[in-house]
Amino acid sequence: SAVAGAPGLRAAKVDGLIESLYSGARVSVTAEMQGPLNEALGVVQNSPLGGLMGDALAKTHGSGVADYCFKLAFPIAAVDKATVRGTVSLGGNDVQITPETPRLERARGVIGFSETGVTVQGVQARALGGDVRIDGGLNVNLAKGAPSGLRIQGTASAEGLRQATELGFPSRLAQYASGAAGYAATLGLRSGGVDVAVTSTLVGMGLNLPAPFAKVPDATLPLRLELTGRTAADAPTQRPQDQLVLEVGNLLQLLYVRDVSGPEPRVLRGAIGVGLAQDETAPLASEGVVA
Numbered sequence: 001s002a003v004a005g006a007p008g009l010r011a012a013k014v015d016g017l018i019e020s021l022y023s024g025a026r027v028s029v030t031a032e033m034q035g036p037l038n039e040a041l042g043v044v045q046n047s048p049l050g051g052l053m054g055d056a057l058a059k060t061h062g063s064g065v066a067d068y069c070f071k072l073a074f075p076i077a078a079v080d081k082a083t084v085r086g087t088v089s090l091g092g093n094d095v096q097i098t099p100e101t102p103r104l105e106r107a108r109g110v111i112g113f114s115e116t117g118v119t120v121q122g123v124q125a126r127a128l129g130g131d132v133r134i135d136g137g138l139n140v141n142l143a144k145g146a147p148s149g150l151r152i153q154g155t156a157s158a159e160g161l162r163q164a165t166e167l168g169f170p171s172r173l174a175q176y177a178s179g180a181a182g183y184a185a186t187l188g189l190r191s192g193g194v195d196v197a198v199t200s201t202l203v204g205m206g207l208n209l210p211a212p213f214a215k216v217p218d219a220t221l222p223l224r225l226e227l228t229g230r231t232a233a234d235a236p237t238q239r240p241q242d243q244l245v246l247e248v249g250n251l252l253q254l255l256y257v258r259d260v261s262g263p264e265p266r267v268l269r270g271a272i273g274v275g276l277a278q279d280e281t282a283p284l285a286s287e288g289v290v291a
Helices: 037-045 048-052 158-163 169-176
Strands: 006-019 026-036 061-063 065-075 083-096 104-114 117-127 130-139 149-157 177-190 193-200 205-207 223-230 241-248 252-259 266-274 288-290
Touching: 006 037, 026 037, 037 061, 037 065, 037 083, 104 130, 117 149, 130 177, 149 158, 158 169, 158 177, 169 177
Parallel strands: 266 288
Antiparallel strands: 006 026, 026 065, 061 083, 065 083, 083 104, 104 117, 117 130, 130 149, 149 177, 177 193, 177 205, 193 223, 223 241, 241 252, 252 266
């Protein structure tokens, strides 16, 4: 049978049970399903779990077919105390968590979920032209500040970065790069989106640029990229904003504050610094971008 609002999802097996009918009756439903990953994401987003996660995954998209198992249980007298446990088995799906993050291709592994969050252990995929492994968890109880984050280890190639145009400036910089380098990243939930932090030594990747930006593949050049949410200065309008920071050794520091209320991020103000001292930062303009 099909699921309402998701015609491609098919239930292969559904069982229901009512326990303690005359004393604190409790209903439990277990189901095994299969269908398009993107439709399943839509079901999650339109369920109470989507609200609990602060709509952080509202822009997540997936392709391909996946398998799903879940168990839903709740007291008849208090349906707001429902609990859910389940898994999503990926068998080579493509997933993009936000429009600004790279697409995970041919993802394989099992994702666990409940009313408290999502767990990932040993999911493997391809991204940025190299292999990637994802572990960790995302806790939906953002109000309590519980630890929440996915740990990502991977390798990025210059060609893979060039193709990842959703990254913006790093993708354009890769036009002058060659080779491949390892990286580590974390991804955490926040209300309305995700926070991303990426670090790399860039060992293995060369940069064909004029001095002092040129780099041979064996050299170390620390890179840090962070994308975090921030409170808008014009709080009454409640326009969501984020802050993008890119640091490449002491050679380059780029900082943008962006309005992300529309379909595409719009830079509100920023700063670009070149050749800064170790304890120096580029001053952020009140409006526009300064260099």
